[in-house]
Amino acid sequence: xxxxxxxxxxxxxxxxxxxxxAAGVTALGWIVVAARGGDFLTLSNVVGILxxxxxxxxxxxxxxxxxxxxxxxxxxxxxxxxxxLVAATTMEDGSVVTAVxxxxxxxxxxxxxxxLIVTGLKVxxxxxxxxxxxxxxxxxxxNYTGPAGxxxxxxxxxxxxxxxxxxxxxxxxxxxxxxMWLITRRTRFGHHLYAxxxxxxxxxxSGVRTRRTIIAAHVLCSLCVGAAALFLASRLGxxxxxxxxxxxxxxxxxxxxxxxxxxxxxxxxxxAGTLGGVLVLAVxxxxxxxxxxxxxxxxxxxxxxxxxxVAIYARRGSRRSA
Numbered sequence: 242x243x244x245x246x247x248x249x250x251x252x253x254x255x256x257x258x259x260x261x262x263a264a265g266v267t268a269l270g271w272i273v274v275a276a277r278g279g280d281f282l283t284l285s286n287v288v289g290i291l292x293x294x295x296x297x298x299x300x301x302x303x304x305x306x307x308x309x310x311x312x313x314x315x316x317x318x319x320x321x322x323x324x325x326l327v328a329a330t331t332m333e334d335g336s337v338v339t340a341v342x343x344x345x346x347x348x349x350x351x352x353x354x355x356x357l358i359v360t361g362l363k364v365x366x367x368x369x370x371x372x373x374x375x376x377x378x379x380x381x382x383x384n385y386t387g388p389a390g391x392x393x394x395x396x397x398x399x400x401x402x403x404x405x406x407x408x409x410x411x412x413x414x415x416x417x418x419x420x421m422w423l424i425t426r427r428t429r430f431g432h433h434l435y436a437x438x439x440x441x442x443x444x445x446x447s448g449v450r451t452r453r454t455i456i457a458a459h460v461l462c463s464l465c466v467g468a469a470a471l472f473l474a475s476r477l478g479x480x481x482x483x484x485x486x487x488x489x490x491x492x493x494x495x496x497x498x499x500x501x502x503x504x505x506x507x508x509x510x511x512x513a514g515t516l517g518g519v520l521v522l523a524v525x526x527x528x529x530x531x532x533x534x535x536x537x538x539x540x541x542x543x544x545x546x547x548x549x550x551v552a553i554y555a556r557r558g559s560r561r562s563a
């Protein structure tokens with residue numbers, strides 16, 4: 242009995258389940274595309290899937306931190322757009338290092354503002370970050386009419402180079418995800434994230450500085466978004482006002498986090514499951530694109546997948562509590 246219990250717990254772990262789902266979706270996609278006369282597992286397609294995982298993965302990893310505390314961030318899409326513009330315009334007039342520091346400083350400032358509004362003004366995170374998104378949108382629309390700046394060729398290596406079939410940018414995602422995993426799983430601050438999301442009042446009574454924890458989570462999230470903005474700037478070669486909004490990184494990142502088993506109420510989940518959720522969404526997008534699926538049907542299927550995953554997690558949670 243003692244040797245079988247850990248096995249069952251691993252199989253019912255949402256992180257394990259979503260990675261198994263990613264493998265299943267990949268296999269099913271390969272079969273469906275092959276039946277239509279296509280070839281799904283080509284080198285170019287695999288590289289494309291991995292590259293599509295990078296930007297969404299960086300945002301989703303950051304989103305995981307705030308959702309673990311029971312908060313969320315809807316400003317990420319416009320922060321990405323502004324980040325690409327700041328990066329490209331700074332690189333055009335200055336150095337790459339200055340541009341990177343400027344984007345990360347901007348991101349940290351936005352995250353700090355979000356955290357202070359949520360904790361200091363007691364504004365619901367949905368409303369607070371949505372308000373920040375509108376402020377960023379207004380700044381972008383008032384100062385930019387289209388693509389701006391120019392990214393030097395040396396920095397574009399981040400977006401296009403690869404080592405064999407592995408894009409170089411994937412190492413950026415791996416480094417950020419590994420750092421976030423270590424923070425959430427191996428540090429006192431990480432334990433505070435889970436405690437705050439599990440029961441903020443109880444965590445506060447236990448000595449956890451919940452306000453600082455939520456603020457720090459928002460800053461971490463925005464720094465991850467800044468990294469995504471730098472990656473997209475390297476891919477686009479310029480800053481773009483639509484870089485974050487066209488791909489709907491706000492809702493997509495939340496979908497990936499939820500699909501990976503992190504509970505929106507906070508306190509449960511983690512980075513490993515989030516990365517699996519990102520892969521599922523990236524593979525689905527690739528399959529739909531190869532099949533030429535109508536955008537409406539594409540969104541319907543993605544919605545059904547997310548709802549089904551959350552329903553399964555909810556049933557497992559209720560069984561464990563029973």
